[in-house]
Amino acid sequence: MKQASSCVISNTEITxxxxxxxxxxxxxxxxxxxxxxxxxxxxxxxxxxxxxPLSVHRAGRVxxxxxxxxxxxxxxRIKGPGTRWLGRxxxxxxxxxxGPLGRGFALGRDVHNLLLVAGGMxxxxxxxxxxxxxxLDRSVTIIAGAASDVDLxxxxxxxxxxxxxxxxxxxxxxxxxxxTDILPEYLGWxxxxxxxxxxxMYGSIVGLQKRLGSRKPVQVCFEEHMGCGLGACLGCVVxxxxxxxxxxxxxxxxxxxxxxx
Amino acid sequence: MTDLSTDLAPSNPKSLxxxxxxxxxxxxxxxxxxxxxxxxxxxxxxxxxxGTTLRPRRGNPQPRLVETTAGLLNAIGLQNIGVKALIxxxxxxxxxxxxxxxxxxxGETLEEYVAVAGxxxxxxxxxxxxxxxxxxxxARGGAAFGSDCKTAAEVTAAVRAVxxxxxxxxxxxxxxxxxxxxxxxxxxxxxxVSLINxxxxxxxxxxxxxxxxxxxxxxxxxxAVKPVALRLVYEVARAVDKPVVGVGGIxxxxxxxxxxxxxxxxxxxxxxNFVNPRASLDxxxxxxxFMEREGVxxxxxxxxxxxxxxxxxxx
Numbered sequence: 001m002k003q004a005s006s007c008v009i010s011n012t013e014i015t016x017x018x019x020x021x022x023x024x025x026x027x028x029x030x031x032x033x034x035x036x037x038x039x040x041x042x043x044x045x046x047x048x049x050x051x052x053p054l055s056v057h058r059a060g061r062v063x064x065x066x067x068x069x070x071x072x073x074x075x076x077r078i079k080g081p082g083t084r085w086l087g088r089x090x091x092x093x094x095x096x097x098x099g100p101l102g103r104g105f106a107l108g109r110d111v112h113n114l115l116l117v118a119g120g121m122x123x124x125x126x127x128x129x130x131x132x133x134x135x136l137d138r139s140v141t142i143i144a145g146a147a148s149d150v151d152l153x154x155x156x157x158x159x160x161x162x163x164x165x166x167x168x169x170x171x172x173x174x175x176x177x178x179x180t181d182i183l184p185e186y187l188g189w190x191x192x193x194x195x196x197x198x199x200x201m202y203g204s205i206v207g208l209q210k211r212l213g214s215r216k217p218v219q220v221c222f223e224e225h226m227g228c229g230l231g232a233c234l235g236c237v238v239x240x241x242x243x244x245x246x247x248x249x250x251x252x253x254x255x256x257x258x259x260x261x
Numbered sequence: 262m263t264d265l266s267t268d269l270a271p272s273n274p275k276s277l278x279x280x281x282x283x284x285x286x287x288x289x290x291x292x293x294x295x296x297x298x299x300x301x302x303x304x305x306x307x308x309x310x311x312g313t314t315l316r317p318r319r320g321n322p323q324p325r326l327v328e329t330t331a332g333l334l335n336a337i338g339l340q341n342i343g344v345k346a347l348i349x350x351x352x353x354x355x356x357x358x359x360x361x362x363x364x365x366x367x368g369e370t371l372e373e374y375v376a377v378a379g380x381x382x383x384x385x386x387x388x389x390x391x392x393x394x395x396x397x398x399x400a401r402g403g404a405a406f407g408s409d410c411k412t413a414a415e416v417t418a419a420v421r422a423v424x425x426x427x428x429x430x431x432x433x434x435x436x437x438x439x440x441x442x443x444x445x446x447x448x449x450x451x452x453x454v455s456l457i458n459x460x461x462x463x464x465x466x467x468x469x470x471x472x473x474x475x476x477x478x479x480x481x482x483x484x485a486v487k488p489v490a491l492r493l494v495y496e497v498a499r500a501v502d503k504p505v506v507g508v509g510g511i512x513x514x515x516x517x518x519x520x521x522x523x524x525x526x527x528x529x530x531x532x533x534n535f536v537n538p539r540a541s542l543d544x545x546x547x548x549x550x551f552m553e554r555e556g557v558x559x560x561x562x563x564x565x566x567x568x569x570x571x572x573x574x575x576x
Contacts, residue, residue, distance in 0.1 A: 050328055
């Protein structure tokens with residue numbers, strides 16, 4: 001875990017309002033695991049005050065660049081003043097990061113078929129997991145959902161070995177509906193499910209498992225507002241069957257069966 | 262060579278002599294252990310741990326945090342591991358540290374405060390008590406004790422009776438007579454007072470048409486509260502002859518120096534730890550730099566220098 005002022009390599013709007021930022025941050029990138037996150041300072045001063053927790057989106061070499069084998073990619077949607085500030089950063093500017101933080105995804109030895117379920121911006125931590133899994137010769141299918149065609153994460157940014165299934169709420173691309181609508185079709189194939197998205201999506205997965213009588217292990221990456229990201233402020237506590245747990249320190253990845261939704 | 266040392270309990274035989282006046286505020290620095298990987302916590306004047314009750318507490322429902330302009334509203338609700346686990350798991354680590362750790366003690370009843378404080382007597386690794394009679398986010402106890410001279414003095418005296426540890430009483434700003442309350446707790450046996458705890462605030466989700474926090478109200482901290490905290494420290498420093506610890510929105514050395522010049526013998530860095538985990542050490546380094554630049558040899562030369570004598574005030 002480090003606090004590092006990191007140089008922006010590139011910052012690109014890849015879909016409307018969503019930015020992919022590469023940063024030169026060798027110490028954080030080399031230590032980062034999929035599902036972990038960094039706390040990003042999103043202001044030059046004290047307003048907005050708090051850092052924003054952003055998932056490790058990718059870690060490694062930037063495609064087509066000779067710079068920084070240990071670069072770090074973040075994916076974020078402009079939601080307020082903090083992410084707006086971050087969206088305005090240009091190559092060469094510095095951004096202050098603390099990380100990597102939290103407990104990421106656990107990839108078991110016997111998990112060969114990974115089903116990744118991304119609701120909207122939930123794709124952010126799953127791309128890092130997909131890259132790691134593919135490098136270990138595992139099979140990866142990602143079900144990625146978005147409101148509309150233009151909001152879908154570009155498939156060209158994924159490793160070619162990954163099977164991408166897209167779902168849009170308005171049916172403008174891929175299947176129409178929500179990721180959880182087509183999840184049952186892939187559940188049987190998978191050894192384990194890794195999901196990231198809104199809390200309602202996790203509720204739907206619990207319902208599905210119950211309805212299908214499935215006990216497939218599901219790891220979910222929890223998104224909570226965080227104060228410190230270090231386990232100190234207790235602002236991001238989530239209810240689990242083993243009591244209240246800190247999303248930043250005990251998570252952000254939890255087994256779905258442990259969560260009280 | 263600059264001398265930064267400051268004593269927060271000169272009237273207590275045990276004393277609470279700090280190497281420097283920069284501490285970290287309760288609830289913003291965990292048990293110190295969480296931050297130890299990011300900065301050399303041993304360089305701090307002292308660490309104040311999370312508010313600790315007799316039994317573990319679950320705290321308030323989510324959401325517990327919401328930002329405001331240059332500020333933070335929190336309603337954690339004193340979630341903590343309880344004093345037994347603190348003595349078993351945290352104190353042994355602190356006992357190996359150079360930096361003193363002060364335990365922030367909270368409770369719902371007078372008896373609970375007394376039980377927690379009493380159980381810390383003689384525990385290695387615990388250098389003092391900060392009595393939290395100012396938490397605004399709990400239904401019982403907390404600020405209910407600190408909002409009235411009589412109850413504040415009663416709980417202070419009761420805790421004083423069971424502990425020989427240096428005792429700092431943390432005051433709430435959500436009162437009209439903070440000077441009188443400060444004087445009352447000093448009279449009842451406090452070695453020092455610290456202020457301010459958070460200011461009670463509210464934010465509303467205009468789409469849901471409901472308060473944003475699970476607890477409805479929360480405590481405001483961060484740079485937004487600094488001028489209010491500074492005014493109260495100035496006022497309390499005039500009202501008591503015991504050391505005053507300044508807390509509230511301190512982010513930089515300049516902020517800390519304002520509190521010291523207002524009359525604080527030491528300061529606590531709180532919410533700034535979230536923004537910049539190194540904030541406390543940056544504050545410390547900046548104070549040293551200022552003293553060297555200004556030719557100040559001892560921090561004591563700065564404490565209260567901005568106090569304007571009563572007769573000079575324009576009526």
